Amino acid sequence: MQHALQPDRAKRTLKPTPSITPYTPPHHRHTSSLGDSNLHVPPRREDPRRKSELVLAVSPPSSPSPITPKRPSRARAASTPPRTPASPSNSAVVQCSGVTKAGNRCKKQVKVGEVSLDDDQKHFCHQHAKEVLSPTGTFTRKTGEWIKFADWIPNYLHEDTQIALREEMDKARSSSDRPGYIYTYEIRDPDNPGTVKLKVGRAVNLIKRIDEWGKQCGSKEQVLRGFYPGVVEDGLDGDDAGGTFSLMKGRVRPGEKTSCCHRLERLIHLELNDLVTREVHLQPGWPSPPAADGAKSPKKAAKKDKCADCGQTHKEIFEFTRFAGGRYKNKEFDSIVRPVIEKWGGFVEACV
Template sequence: MPPTFVVAIPRSLQTGKQSLTMQHALTTMPLPVITPPSRPDSDSLLSPDIMAHPSISVGMRSRPPLDITPKSRPRAISVPLSPSSSSSSSSSAIKNTTQCSSMTKLGKRCSRQVKLPSTHSHIDPIPVVYCHQHRDAMFHAQTGFYVRQKGMPDTFVEFSDYIPQYLQRDTQLALRVEMEKAASTSDVPGYIYTYEIRDTKRPGVIQLKVGRAVNLTKRLDQWGKQCGSKVPIVRGWWPGTVEDESDDDGTNGSLLTGNIKAGEPGPLCHRVERLVHIELADLVVHTPYLDPKFPKVDNSDTSPSTSGSPKKATMKPCLDCGAIHREIFAFPRPEKGRYKGREWELLVKPVIEKWGKFVSEYYA
């Protein structure tokens, strides 16, 4: 209810002599009640009209106290976005495009949409992608970088010492960015392991799962329970090596699950895995090793429009767990040449050892 204002009669009018007209008005007319127009409630503020008339006293009708106790309601559930669930990545999944990663001269990110390279569809999260203008400019801008390691002397690293020319230009640029990143404080020591997943229905393909683990033995056991229909065969791991003859130092020995001696872990296993995955994705999609001239092949000038579309066959959800195992790389087997039957030894293992050595030398 709005407050009511009662007009108080001055004492000088209640006593003393009044004219006949005033006496008649006081005895026959009721006291006026002034109801102001509705406005937001306020217990401490007065309207300008009331403040201008000191002879008007304010009376407030009683009203129930205001309940300011907050009403309880369920807490909103916060779900972290993954690259596949974010708006930009969802658009990329549908349209097969993504925004250019380069910065313009005005200090803003380039707004061009770029066709997603075939190799990047196999990697999560998606590596950097550049439009045609920034792609060429970035590639020719510099040949190396200075390692950012606190407390260490300046060391210049040449990209060509680690990135072969038979990789696509988009892959080379993605590797450059990952190489130059400062070491993450959340990265931990671990292992890079490789399984072979045998599939008798696909004799022309060798499937190699390359992943990371903090506890190698535990991770091998988890995989067997997670995807029971896939029988993994351990081929090797980094930084340990497996030789033909075993010894007692814990670094060599059996490849049988349950009989593996992992040895000491390597530094920054997340960083190593990221670099390895980017290069292996290029080898799987574009298969430069099938060229008779490999590794003396230069694909750095290959146009993205001629690089083909992502291979959907390797991106199907797992029938056991429903997940897409992006860390499984299906290599078409060479039919002849030195790489036939030696895909793990001559293609995959050298990539893992190379990036493991790079991280250990400059960021450990």
């Protein structure tokens, strides 16, 4: 975001790096990427020879009910606000996703933890969790280069989150995943000064997305804090000449998109959900706190409230407890969210 905010920078294009650089905590580096279907159903034809049998067997209704065809399901487009399934309750129990040595699904039941983001997240018993976490790295799908999980996944994250991140890192690129942007809004709520709500989502058309969110859920002011990649088009007319950058609504001119924005959003959400649930950022030594016990219970419930405007539960909204003081006070976006977005943006560009 910082380089995108400087008026004297020329157009920058994010390209995959030839080699993979391990993630460095934000206090050791200079961040520069992020700116703040009706179907026709023919009538059913009855066999005339069975008509009398049907009449005797089933009494017909007083008036026939029309057949309502179902629309074919399709994936949510980036311009459509998400319909998020409710997160599993911490009392829910599911079957382990591991596979036994005999090649069968593990029959052990596992309690769903508070750090579970949604129903898509896999859960493992203690034995299979240990097996999944045993490899130190993986070969990238893009270049075949070996990368270490420890260079990308902080050891203070809950083991369920670490497993979910490893799974996403090891997946092949999806042909349906489209280039796009990752944006961050701050939802202004003066009545709750002790917390900050940051909405982190994806968009194929960033300008359209900005307009949609303001109309759909506009009871509270939403301020754009940044988007990834934070590059702009060069050679524009007027005040935008030279590649200057603005986050003001009606003035945003996003540049080149990043690849696989759906995968990128998933990686970001998994880590942010862990951070906001377990409040690791409030531990001494942030952003490099000591490794936390993987089985440690969350400090607060991960339940997300329904939106007062649309009635949905937005999994892309993360409510952080604010820093009480110190160098990171009022910098929850800069010190927590932006580094996570930049890190996983670099991973997707270089490895997926």
